[in-house]
Each structure stands twice: as C-alpha cells, then as structure tokens.
Amino acid sequence: MSIAIPRRPQLSEDVAGSIRQRIVTGALPPGSFVRIEEAAAELGVSATPVREALVALRGEGLVEQVPHRGYRVNELTAQDVDDIFWLQGTIAGTLAGRAATVVTGEHLDHLSTLNDGLRDAVARSDTESVERHEFEFHKCVNKIAGGMKLAWFLLGAVKYTPRLYATDTAWGEDAVRSHEQLIEAFRRRDVDAAADVMRRQFRKWDIR
Structure with a gap:
C-alpha cells in the first residue's frame, strides 16, 4: 500500500x-x-x-x-495595533518577571553576550543580524522563565510586528539600552522592574 x-x-x-x-x-x-x-x-x-x-x-x-x-x-485599525502591542507587552512582561526569580550567573553572561552582538549589529546596520540577536535574546529570557505555553502565544502575537523596526538605528540603540536595564533588574532579582522594562520595550515596537 x-x-x-x-x-x-x-x-x-x-x-x-x-x-x-x-x-x-x-x-x-x-x-x-x-x-x-x-x-x-x-x-x-x-x-x-x-x-x-x-x-x-x-x-x-x-x-x-x-x-x-x-x-x-482588511483595515488594521489603530485599536488593533494597540491591542497587539498590549498583548505582546503583557505576556513578555510576565515572562520576564518569572525569569527574574530563577536567573543564574550563567544566564546573565549569555544574555550580555547576545546584547553585545545586538549592539554590534545595530552599529553595522546589519538588519538580518539585528533580527537574529533580538529574537535570540527574547527566546533566552522566555526559556529562563520556563513558560513555554505563554512563549508560544507571544510568538504568535509577534507575527504582527512590522519588521521595519530592525532597520531603525534609533530603535536598535534603544533596544540595547532596554536589554541592559533588564539584565540589571535580573541581577537584583527585581521582578517588578524586569516586567516593567520588558513591557516598555514592546510598547516601543509600536512605530506607527
């Protein structure tokens, strides 16, 4: 058969x-x-x-x-866009807060290395590398948090994020600073600060 x-x-x-x-x-x-x-x-x-x-x-x-x-x-309204970024920020902030409670020194070193790679990619205006390092940084945070179901929903929401952000040098520089703030919050195991940093970064993806 x-x-x-x-x-x-x-x-x-x-x-x-x-x-x-x-x-x-x-x-x-x-x-x-x-x-x-x-x-x-x-x-x-x-x-x-x-x-x-x-x-x-x-x-x-x-x-x-x-x-x-x-x-x-179909029309993608301003409310639709606001809802998408609210959802992304809410999920990502929750995962970052969880990660702050279990992060290790090894995790912090790896996140710092990824952020260094992002900084270099932004300086070189290497769009592909910017996207890759940004994705890997957030993937690492989600893996540390351990909420794979939430991470799956987040990945679904991120599909609606315009990839134009990767070509924006100012956005890239701001993302590097945001990652530095997140890593510092992780070092302090500050759950609220980590969640707030992550939520604010996703709101800045709204580049309408």
Missing part, C-alpha cells in the same frame, strides 16, 4: 508571513487586492501555497475573499 507524503507546510507559512508583513507595514494598504497568480509569480512559488496562505490570513481577519476578484486586504 502506498502512503502519500504530505507537502511540507513551511512553504505556505513562509508565504503567509511575507504577505502578513506587507499588510502590517502598509505595503499592501486596506482595500488593495492580493491575487493568487500574481502573488505566486512575485514570490516565485506555485499557486497552491499562496492559496493556502491567503486562507490562513482570512482566518486571521487580515484579508477577505471577494468572488472573481481575489482577496482584499
């Missing part, structure tokens, strides 16, 4: 991520249309992963299907 091997889901997820970023950054404004064939040609993929991606984005409320015309981009 033959067994059908399913197509890897990563491709449609990557396509969804690309289109999602264009929506949240305004590159695809409300009311504009995403047509499957055109998007497939632009992204260099077949129509199938684009179709799957748009179905997923429709489920997220980012697009709606219009018969015979394609998928129309």
Whole structure:
C-alpha cells in the first residue's frame, strides 16, 4: 500500500508571513487586492501555497475573499495595533518577571553576550543580524522563565510586528539600552522592574 507524503507546510507559512508583513507595514494598504497568480509569480512559488496562505490570513481577519476578484486586504485599525502591542507587552512582561526569580550567573553572561552582538549589529546596520540577536535574546529570557505555553502565544502575537523596526538605528540603540536595564533588574532579582522594562520595550515596537 502506498502512503502519500504530505507537502511540507513551511512553504505556505513562509508565504503567509511575507504577505502578513506587507499588510502590517502598509505595503499592501486596506482595500488593495492580493491575487493568487500574481502573488505566486512575485514570490516565485506555485499557486497552491499562496492559496493556502491567503486562507490562513482570512482566518486571521487580515484579508477577505471577494468572488472573481481575489482577496482584499482588511483595515488594521489603530485599536488593533494597540491591542497587539498590549498583548505582546503583557505576556513578555510576565515572562520576564518569572525569569527574574530563577536567573543564574550563567544566564546573565549569555544574555550580555547576545546584547553585545545586538549592539554590534545595530552599529553595522546589519538588519538580518539585528533580527537574529533580538529574537535570540527574547527566546533566552522566555526559556529562563520556563513558560513555554505563554512563549508560544507571544510568538504568535509577534507575527504582527512590522519588521521595519530592525532597520531603525534609533530603535536598535534603544533596544540595547532596554536589554541592559533588564539584565540589571535580573541581577537584583527585581521582578517588578524586569516586567516593567520588558513591557516598555514592546510598547516601543509600536512605530506607527
């Protein structure tokens, strides 16, 4: 008996991520249309992963299907953006507060190394490296906290963060300072300060 091997889901997820970023950054404004064939040609993929991606984005409320015309981009309101960053900051702050109670000297050294890498990436305007070090820093904090379910929800919310922040030198410099403050709060095992620093950093991601 033959067994059908399913197509890897990563491709449609990557396509969804690309289109999602264009929506949240305004590159695809409300009311504009995403047509499957055109998007497939632009992204260099077949129509199938684009179709799957748009179905997923429709489920997220980012697009709606219009018969015979394609998928129309829905409006992302100011309240929507505020809600997204509130959710991110609330979850991240809770995880940072938990991490402050269990952090070790080894953890602090690793976080400092990651922040040094972020500082260097910002100075070099290396967008890819900025994104990588920022992601790894927060991933490390979440791992220290041990709240993997909360971290999973946070990762879902971060999908809606415009990646334009990584190209903003002022934002990058501020993130480095914020990380330094967080590490210092961890050294003091100051739960409230750690949570507050993290919440404020996520609020600063709102660059509308």
